[in-house]
Amino acid sequence: MRKIPKPTIRRLAIYYRCLERLEQQGEENISSKLLAQMVHIKDSQVRKDLSYFGSFGRRGIGYNIQKLLSEIRKILGIHKSWRVVIIGAGNIGQAIARFKHMEKHNFQVIGVFDTDKRKIGKQITNNLVVSDINSLESFIVHNQAEIAVIATPAEAAQSVAERLEKAGIRGIICFAPITLDCNIPVEYVDITVFFKTLVHSVVSQTHNV
Amino acid sequence: MRKIPKPTIRRLAIYYRCLERLEQQGEENISSKLLAQMVHIKDSQVRKDLSYFGSFGRRGIGYNIQKLLSEIRKILGIHKSWRVVIIGAGNIGQAIARFKHMEKHNFQVIGVFDTDKRKIGKQITNNLVVSDINSLESFIVHNQAEIAVIATPAEAAQSVAERLEKAGIRGIICFAPITLDCNIPVEYVDITVFFKTLVHSVVSQTHNV
DNA sequence: TAGATTGTTAATCGATTAACAATC
DNA sequence: TAGATTGTTAATCGATTAACAATC
Known part of the structure; x- marks a missing residue:
């Protein structure tokens, strides 16, 4: 497995809290562009960060919020208590x-x-x-x-x-x-x-x- | 002025708390080597960080703790309340x-x-x-x-x-x-x-x- | 003088960003 | 099909480290 930059891990936790908010607001999908805007970084950074762990999005559509939440939970290890x-x-x-x-x-x-x-x-x-x-x-x-x-x-x-x-x-x-x-x-x-x-x-x- | 890396600033604050402790212990001088050991980084990193702001040490001797504390205070802006x-x-x-x-x-x-x-x-x-x-x-x-x-x-x-x-x-x-x-x-x-x-x-x- | 240690340069390493083909 | 957006590669940018001449 490629080495994961430490900042990537921190950002995943930050994406996570955005996604929680979006989920609460009833959103289905989110693009890397919009997610990036929410946290003041570049959209390519968001995609790059996620790409270390897999392909979670759909071209033309974006990322399913529920799915991405669940993936990040597993990556970070917060799916368990x-x-x-x-x-x-x-x-x-x-x-x-x-x-x-x-x-x-x-x-x-x-x-x-x-x-x-x-x-x-x-x-x-x-x-x-x-x-x-x-x-x-x-x-x-x-x-x-x-x-x-x-x-x-x-x-x-x-x-x-x-x-x-x-x-x-x-x-x-x-x-x-x-x-x-x-x-x-x-x-x-x-x-x-x-x-x-x-x-x-x-x-x-x-x-x- | 050269661009200062953000991690450098954070480390200055960390050197500062080490220096405070050393001062309390009555130490006079500290080498970049020892200071680096205290915070688990390389000695060249310590010297590099300080070099962005000036030449505070003495070759063969190290850094005067009181002086370095005072310099870092000024750099960070914590000399005032x-x-x-x-x-x-x-x-x-x-x-x-x-x-x-x-x-x-x-x-x-x-x-x-x-x-x-x-x-x-x-x-x-x-x-x-x-x-x-x-x-x-x-x-x-x-x-x-x-x-x-x-x-x-x-x-x-x-x-x-x-x-x-x-x-x-x-x-x-x-x-x-x-x-x-x-x-x-x-x-x-x-x-x-x-x-x-x-x-x-x-x-x-x-x-x- | 010999040993220790800085300050700085150049090399390396790591992280971010742009760009674009793939594809929904 | 046209527009949107991903996933990934290559280029760029930034930070760390090694090395060493200068000097206490």
């Missing part, structure tokens, strides 16, 4: 735990952990209570959690990552501002990095105009 | 409003807005109360807010973006799962997209091993 644990019950950890879109997108938060005695026992949602991090490994094994969210301070993140990997977690979303050493896939979401890159655009835009 | 408003007081909006790292990194959240009467008036932090979105424009103008966070549902995001732009906001962080039509810089942070790309890595890793 994933069990998620969250480490760190601070602002970010709690927000993710309560985040409605998670469940809707087949990510099931099944556990939230913290070291802080004052947070342990706290009710986060109807069926989520903050657990002691001591029980992390046994919980992961018993409940077959697959994905973990690291929402701890940076100092704790590396050792948490190692525990997660050992316990059998298969992928990590890391909100902690640190690069992890580990052998499973990690997606980094450092919120402040987005603010900093944004501000750079703002500043340099002014210079150039 | 930025005033931020948040639109949408749901899980994400509230988490950002309470997020300690914001203040620490010179992003000052000065207002939180929502349409929901039940949320308006709610105390978010010691000095933040949810305001009615009706007062958005006047607030932005009076308080000279520069950056906005859109943490509304997708359906509301576009019209909010237009109001923000008109009111003089200069950059947007968009958590809503939608691509905005607007003429100011936008950084997109769709949390579920990160989960989806992660899951794709998890799934395809299994296939290839």
Whole structure:
């Protein structure tokens, strides 16, 4: 199989959310041209991205929305539900735990952990209570959690990552501002990095105009 | 000025957080080799990134941490403080409003807005109360807010973006799962997209091993 | 001086885009 | 048939990496 560009995967997830919207609006088909317009890219990019995985469209007509949704689900691996644990019950950890879109997108938060005695026992949602991090490994094994969210301070993140990997977690979303050493896939979401890159655009835009 | 690759800007923000840590640990200098190791990239990448903006190192010695921090601050535009408003007081909006790292990194959240009467008036932090979105424009103008966070549902995001732009906001962080039509810089942070790309890595890793 | 490390150039690698034959 | 649109190839563009002279 040809190597798939990483940006292609990200865009598939973005096409997916457009297609969901179009489906809701009762549309049947969509052309690469229109889909491209919705996300501000070139239509050839859309076709190229999809072509890595197969031929999903019909010439002269476009792509059937239902079908494309189902194909992208399979490509991304979101046709099944994933069990998620969250480490760190601070602002970010709690927000993710309560985040409605998670469940809707087949990510099931099944556990939230913290070291802080004052947070342990706290009710986060109807069926989520903050657990002691001591029980992390046994919980992961018993409940077959697959994905973990690291929402701890940076100092704790590396050792948490190692525990997660050992316990059998298969992928990590890391909100902690640190690069992890580990052998499973990690997606980094450092919120402040987005603010900093944004501000750079703002500043340099002014210079150039 | 040569065109700066967008990934370079993101990496500068990441070098920055490493340098902060190194500074705290009392280090004086750092080589591109060591810095590269910390973030899992090549040392030539580090040097290249910095070289777009000047010559900040000393051959045989490396980069002075204090100096490099100060240079990156200037490059990114984070040497000054930025005033931020948040639109949408749901899980994400509230988490950002309470997020300690914001203040620490010179992003000052000065207002939180929502349409929901039940949320308006709610105390978010010691000095933040949810305001009615009706007062958005006047607030932005009076308080000279520069950056906005859109943490509304997708359906509301576009019209909010237009109001923000008109009111003089200069950059947007968009958590809503939608691509905005607007003429100011936008950084997109769709949390579920990160989960989806992660899951794709998890799934395809299994296939290839 | 010898070893370390930068800054920069040129080579390589990877991603995007244009163009167009195929076909609905 | 004529118009629309895909799927794919080749060309272009952009980003990363290796290599090395300069120099601390």
